[in-house]
Amino acid sequence: MALRSEQRTRPRTDVRQTHxxxxxxxxxxxxxxxxxxxxxxxxxxxxxxxNDYFSAVPxxxxxxxxxxxxxxxxxxxxxxxxxxxxxxxxxxxxxTTLGAFLVSVHWGLFGYQETLRGAWQEWAAAVEVGGxxxxxxxxxLAGRGDRRHTMI
Numbered sequence: 001m002a003l004r005s006e007q008r009t010r011p012r013t014d015v016r017q018t019h020x021x022x023x024x025x026x027x028x029x030x031x032x033x034x035x036x037x038x039x040x041x042x043x044x045x046x047x048x049x050x051n052d053y054f055s056a057v058p059x060x061x062x063x064x065x066x067x068x069x070x071x072x073x074x075x076x077x078x079x080x081x082x083x084x085x086x087x088x089x090x091x092x093x094x095x096t097t098l099g100a101f102l103v104s105v106h107w108g109l110f111g112y113q114e115t116l117r118g119a120w121q122e123w124a125a126a127v128e129v130g131g132x133x134x135x136x137x138x139x140x141l142a143g144r145g146d147r148r149h150t151m152i
Contacts, residue, residue, distance in 0.1 A: 043071020094131035
């Protein structure tokens with residue numbers, strides 16, 4: 001009977017903490033999935049632009065292909081792996097892509113200078129900024145979840 005008595009007097013905070021952990025895990029996973037979609041979308045936009053025009057631009061064309069491969073690879077890793085490092089790498093990928101675009105606009109890159117305005121430029125920039133924000137949120141949530149699991 002002692003075991004049943006302990007079970008009845010167990011505090012209900014365990015249930016609340018379990019629900020919070022499940023909710024937190026769901027939010028972290030949803031942010032990770034959305035981050036992966038935005039990372040892959042960044043790469044897909046660059047593949048489209050490569051096929052549309054940039055295949056004719058020396059060096060830049062190859063970098064657009066490399067951007068696509070990196071985006072798809074990193075997006076897959078974001079979906080398959082857990083932890084804070086993968087979404088942080090996704091944010092870095094989107095930030096680097098956006099940074100290279102801005103360098104190309106202001107100073108030129110490998111002999112090619114881009115314009116700031118245009119449908120694809122604005123669309124790509126919006127996806128990259130969204131990718132940065134969502135991946136940072138996913139990394140923070142995953143990092144908080146990692147700390148919760150190590151404390152138990």
